[in-house]
Amino acid sequence: MAITARSPEVLRYTAFSGDPDGGNPAGVVLDAAGLGDGDMLAIAAGLGYSETAFLTPPPEALGGPETARQGRAFGIRYFSPKAEVPFCGHATVATAIALGERYGPGDLLFATPVGTVPVTVTAQACGALEATLTSVEPHVEAVPGADVEEALAALGWTAAELDPALAPRIAFAGARHLVLAAATRERLADLSYDFDRLEALMRRLDLTTVQLAWRASETVFHVRDPFPVGGVVEDPATGAAAAAFGAYARELGLVPRTAVLTLHQGEDMGRPGVLTVELRAGETRVRVSGRGTRIPA
Template sequence: MTTIDAGKALRYAAFSSDPTGGNPAGLVLDATGMSDAAMLAVAAELGYSETAFLTPGDDPAGSRRAFAVRYFSPQAEVPFCGHATIAAAVALGERTGPGELIFATRAGIVPVDVVATPDGSLRATLTSVEPNLTEVPPADVAEALALLRWNAADLDPTLPPRYAYAGAHHLVLAAATRARLADLDYDFDGLADFMRTRDLTTVQLVWRESPDTFHVRDPFPVGGVVEDPATGAAAAAFGHYLRTLGQVPPRATLTLRQGDDLGRPGTLTVELRDGDPRVRVSGVAVAIPEPDPAAGPGSAR
């Protein structure tokens, strides 16, 4: 059975060009033969919100580099992780050049396009699986608010609570003020239990700065992490949320700011296209040098 020392895993920060910003991800670019237990052990030792494990695969179309990808938090496997996808695509692009990739995840097929930017860095764009949106029972809203130590007056009435999916499930709650979003102090174990019973990966907390710019935070207690610093899967789900509720045009480019409250600022770009229900999420990524400056915010509890 193949194992790997966590010290040999790659470390990248996604959605930032600064290794002390964005969301750190662990990467194993060839996990061939690794067991589930070995993957979980590496993810737990790294302590990041997720680590991606790639196994080279075959693309039926023959035109794109293909990989099977699995994602592990320090405590459990998750079906899809956006920031680790962006990080892995940039890491692969640095080694084999820009171009199209195809990631076969447990949530479905996720194409990723890697392009060179004018400054010579690489930028990756993932295309989500087909998203969906469902209403949240009032009792669930009340329970979530209590666990977050929010009340109903803290919510923005123009952005109603919803369960949103684009590869992983998220509860979207919109804060009425930036101050409410900045003050995050929740019941870790209670929210984790709430999320497990509803198959939620994160709670997507948002505040609208302008028609196309949002500040977001993502508690992630089910992964053993207090807060995810930049969350690509939730960003994709949130883009679908906004379009479905008519909060943005069918064709739009949105900016999500995340990580400011953790001292790890990152920027996620969300693109919506006419005639395509899928959501595109873009960002840069950068290798984290040793010794690792990313320990701290976003690490395992």
């Protein structure tokens, strides 16, 4: 891997689990000043995780002078092994945990390509750190039936295997995700899809992942996220999709206006993680929380 500027320290953290073997691993570069786009892409590709986050100096206006003086405001960019992505929840959580370990719990501000994302790092009673991000303004839109049919064909699913109570939608909370709900846990567990065909559809619809979900109870869901546009078959724990799913569940009236949802992801990959999604009445933005920990070298 040839880096034109210099060779920065690349940290490895997992998000949405306190176990290094669980959750979703992310690369974290706490000082990316001086790195070009090609450098960042080369680092992300060499690491091979679904995303790597790169911290840069904050925009002058971000968070006001007090936040800047405290050193808790940052620019941030995200790269998959194939391309830059607009927002990545798990890499945001991983970066916040890394900063929390170095500078202590507290509030952070990240200037992402899609807007400002506040994150709060707290210490749990057990000593573990947890990060809570607040999404950018979400929205949910209908998806044409022909696009749903193409997605099902790429996945090898049939329309009869969908949960009729959870209609397909495209949801956004920093990145676009097509939400499809399986009628059974068995259907969700059996994931074997046409990588190229699904990637082509996702590029046409400007999707980051396809969020596949199964509802276990009123507020508990199991989810999976194919990610072919990032060069990854499946993302183990997807914070951006979790935020989008919270907006989706609220828009469809699946949960109360104030609710806490638990999303289990990664179990079928052998990397279990837990994402907590919080909705608050009177607020449109969605909060996503999870633990994180450093992956030993």
